[in-house]
Amino acid sequence: QSYTLTLPTTAPASNKMLQTDGSGNLSFVDAPSGDIVKIASASDYSTGVAKLNIDHFSTTYKFYKFYATLRHEVGSTDLRFRWRTSGSEQQGSYYIYTGLRGQINSGGTTEREIHFSGFYTNYAKVSNTSTASNNHDTLIDWTFYDPMKVVLNRPYVQGNTQYYRDDDIFRQNTFGAKYNTASISYNGFALWAGSGNIEDYQWTLYGVKS
Secondary structure, eight states, X not given: OOOOOBOOSSOOOTTXXXXXXXXXXXXXXEOOOOSEEEEEEEEESSSOBSEEEEOOOOTTOSEEEEEEEEEESSSSEEEEEEEEETTEEOOSSOEEEEEEEEEEOTTSOEEEEEEEEEEEESSEEEEEEEEOOTXXXXXXXXXXXXXXXXXXXXXXXXXXXXXXXXXXXXXEEEEEEEEOSSOOOOSEEEEEESSSOEEEEEEEEEEEOO
């Protein structure tokens, strides 16, 4: 099959691309660009890891969205978080965090409370001890605010973590955490279980244009 394409008669400005009208006529248009950009992702459904080290923050984006599913190797454990800088965890006792829990029980009754909190600890909890049955996935939906900004108290993480305490008790935590010390920029974070490995995980990190 042969056909004719007619090029535009003038040179384009920068960052333009060709578009056809379906009749063979080409024109220059703006290149498509989205406000949310996938930066990195990973998954493992067989071996398990002691920690997830996710080092993909940069000055390109001010906000990041992180989505993940994971399963604990053992039940009755918590999930923990630390910032990372240049491949090393920030382990000083400067973490301040809190989590609000909503829960529905097997009989349909509900509970809500400030479920966990910490003041100047050396890591932040994102789910509480005696939770996260290893029979079910933990679901993560987090937002990171300006992790590379070297301003005191600016970098911050908050979000939702959903999991089962037992097979018939479902929980959702809304939590927030920061590292309350001198100005430090963070190019990543670590995530691990209080006991045992993280298994059957899948995560994706997006940068959000401001």
